[in-house]
Amino acid sequence: MRRSNLPAELNRFVGRAAEQDQLVRLLDEFRMVTVVGVGGVGKTRLALRAAAALQKRYVDGVRLAELAALRDPGLVAHALVEALALTDHTVRSPREVLLEHLAERRLLLLVVDGFEHLVEECAGLLRELLLGCPGLTVLAAGRRSLRVDGEAVFTLAPMDEADAMELLAGRAAEAGVVAGGDAGTLRELCRRLDGIPLALELAAARLPLLTPAQLLRRLEDRFRLLDGGRRGALPRHRTLRTAIGWSHELCTPEERLLWARLSVFAGPFDLEAVEYVCAGAGLSADRVLDVLGELLAQSLVAREDTAAGPRFRMLDTVRAYGAEWLEALGDTERMRRRHRDWYVGFATWCELEWFSPRQGEVAAATDVALPNLRAALELCLESAEDASLARHLAGTLWFSWVGCGRLSEGRHWLDRAVAVPAYEPVAPHEEARLKALWVLGYVAILQGDPTAAVAALHECGERARATGNATAEAYATHRMGCLALLSDDLPRAEELIGRALDAYREIGELNSNVLMGQVELAMVRAFQGDLEGAVALCAEVREVCEERGERWTRAYALYVLAYAALTDGDPVSARELLSECVTINHAFHDLVGLVLAIELLALVTVVEGDAEEAAVLQGAAVPVWRSVGLPLFGSAHFNGSRALCARQAGEALGGAAYQAWYGEGERLSLDAAVERALAGRGDPAGRGRAGARAPRPFRAGPAPVPETRKPAGSPTGKGGEAAG
Structure with a gap:
């Protein structure tokens, strides 16, 4: 994780030297400071400037959270989790995730831009974080104070x-x-x-x-x-x-009209979205580009570069003014529906393109569009009539929830969408509900919540059979097989996943989910000792992924192939495969795939002769598992490689030294852990020896789990679990 996510200044900061000094002094004395003042007075710019000047003071960095685009108070904690670049796959609430992450960190959190409509939720959450996290300092900027205990209020006057x-x-x-x-x-x-x-x-x-x-x-x-x-x-x-x-x-009449219509966007937007949403009576589609350019020239719209390419944004104050005019025109609801329709179409396009060479582009575009996707979901959930559309949108975004590390937020929307009553059991309403159910089951499995997973998947399967929906039935069967795999019921996993794959072939379904089913079946066979069958399945997946440009599922196939290579005595090939796996999963923020690869890399490393670095990698996996959920899913089969690595490294180093190196890894940030895993540190004399052969890391039966030991020699006096 980068220590700071502060945006670069696009133009020169003018004046405010005295105010900046005063604000810095307040942050010396208080752990909660709120800059208040009239809209447009420069509160956010000053807060960003002060935070940038203080970065060296906070060893764990400075993080910016913007809240103006949020409507749902329940998403405030999710927004802070996102601002801190945390990925959490567990069923813990975002509050718990924040409290655990910040408990021992020294960090400055900026909360800016339009939290006034969320003041109760913000105040309560920040108070709880400040009480539970002594190293946390909060700098907020808004039009009013939060009235949190210990808060210092700094009123920013206009410029002299x-x-x-x-x-x-x-x-x-x-x-x-x-x-x-x-x-x-x-x-x-x-x-x-x-x-x-x-x-x-x-x-x-x-x-x-x-x-x-x-x-x-x-x-x-x-x-x-x-x-x-x-x-x-x-x-x-x-x-x-x-x-x-x-x-x-x-402004000209066209410029005023576009200004008003742009107010429906909740975050950054691109030209194509503007052309679809805002064109219409009074503003033809071929005029949108020129009119948008005029608003840009007048500083009413700002351009910014994002990971998905150039986007546009309106300042919150300017956007609010436009929203008033849109309301006066009596056009707000129509424009919100057009905005929703665009982002439903956008999500549908992204789901299709996820299974293509544009997968990375899709991940970046979805990330940038998240505020607008949230606004679309909110509108869908405002009335029971649109609940089917909410279920469709929440289900369509499965690739973002699962593949891009947003399980917690995905669960939030899926639970809400499925809970809305009075749906009609006819297509397309039923189809949307079935999709939302199997996606909910998938998310719950990865969060370690089997009860919710079984309930959702059982309902999906029953309704799919009753309505003759073979596709939904196949997905429900597939995910029940996935749950059996993680629960160590390998015969049932093989039967269910195999049945789902047969159904996919019969209906002509081919996408990332189908290929993931093949990888999961390969895992089942590998755990049962059928390495040849596992390799054949993953080689086929790898070939299809290369043809289609798919990278996310490919990473999981590489993991299984690396396991097979290591078991077959080829740690060099295993490391090469796992390094690519780590790179892909880190790029997509998929912590499940990432931590599995790091665990297996630890075993590769000890086989290569570097027990110290193996212990570091095992320690580095511990905080990632805390974010993912139950370590190694509580599965004896998945735990096999970790147990074997812990035993071999412990024997080579001795208990105290092993725990000291383990503790070093446990203190690494996620980015540092990835860098360490990819560095390939090992015994040069041992790595790649022609005769080197790894013991089998996985077994047909449960692997022994060494008892948990406290680390000796750890500077912090904290340790991890020797076997997860």
Whole structure:
């Protein structure tokens, strides 16, 4: 995990030196500081600046959590888990995950942008985290304080005259304009805009078209028009509203319409989404690009680079203004439905493209689109009439929940979607429910919740048979077989997975799930001693994956092939296969596949003669298993390699030394553990010896599990479980 996820500054930070120093001093004294002030005054920018300056103080980093796009208070903890780049596959609540992760870390957490509508949930969660995590400091930025015990409130005033004029001139220069002329006019312009940075930036964006004097005259007209404002509004709230309203007044009818329609996006969006969602009466599709470009030029829309390519975003204050206009037009619900329809289509496209060379692109695009996907799911769940669509969307996103490390959030949406009553047992409503059920069962299995898994899969199978849905029945059977595999019931696993694969072939189903079924069957055969059969299955999977460009399932096939190579006395090939497996799973944030590969790499390493590094890798697997759930699924068969590695490394090193190296691994971050696994450290003299042969790491029956020992020689006095 990177120590910081702070965004890079896209333009020069102007002024605020005294405020930044004061904020840093407050963070010396208080563990909870909230920057408050009117919208657009620069709270978030100042908080980010202060946090960047303090990064060296926090050994475990600085993490940013943006909450403006959230509607559901139940997702606040999920958003913080995501901000901390945690992947948790267990049934633990996100609160428990946060408390455990932060308990012994020294970290600064930024909570910014629009938490006012989630204030109760935010305040309660942050209070709990601060009480349970003594090394945590929280810096928040919003329009009100959170009223958490021990909170220091820092009220950010607008810019002083000198800074305001510097900001106006600087942003004008970035737009290619020298803001010359009468200094008195510029000073008056800054004064009339109350030194609010957002208002100044909006004004600067107009300087390519209007002189400062023209701007001032238009602004004065706008002030007179809106001077009454809303009753009870603070003057500076009216000023910002006026500044944005004035910018709105200067827009063309097409620009105003697009501004209003863009307000339905809950996070970053791309051009294709805008063209679909926002085109229509008053704005033709072929005009969207040009009009969006005008809003971009006026600083009403910002462009940002993401892992999925360039995206656009509206500042929360600008977006809120547009939403008011959309409501005034009586078009909010229609636009929300168009937004939902686009993201349902987007998810459907992603599911199809997951089984293709674009798998990595799909993972990145889904990650960037997550706020909008959440908004679409929320709209679907607002009425029973749309519940079927919610089930379809939640089920379609299985690849993101399972393949990209979002089991906990997937469980949240799937549980909600399946729980909505009064569905119609006819296609496509029934089909959507069946898909949601088998995906829910799949997620619950990987979370270590067999009770929920069996309930969902049993219902799916029964209803599928009753309605003649062979596809859903095959998936339910497949996942019941997966549960049997993890429960060490190998004969039942082989029977169920084999039956599902036969059904897939009969109906012509071929995708990542089907190939994963072949890999799971290969695991069953490997555990039963049929290495030849396991290799044949995985070789076929590998070939199909190479043809289709599929990487996620390929990684699991590589794991089984590596196991076979190691058992057959070829640790060099096993390491090569596992290194690719680790790389792929880490890229997709799939901790299940990743930790399995690290466990087997530990055995490869001890076979190569480096018992110290093997102990490090075993220790490194422990915190990953805490995020995944039950270590090695509680399976004696999956535990075989770990038990054998622990025994051999312990015999080579002695108990105290083994535990010391084990403790070193346990303290590694996930990224450091991956780097260590891929470094290939081992005994150069021992690795690759022609005669080297590994003992069989897996057995047909349960492997012995060494008893848990406390580590000796660990600097922290903490240890792990010698066998998971």
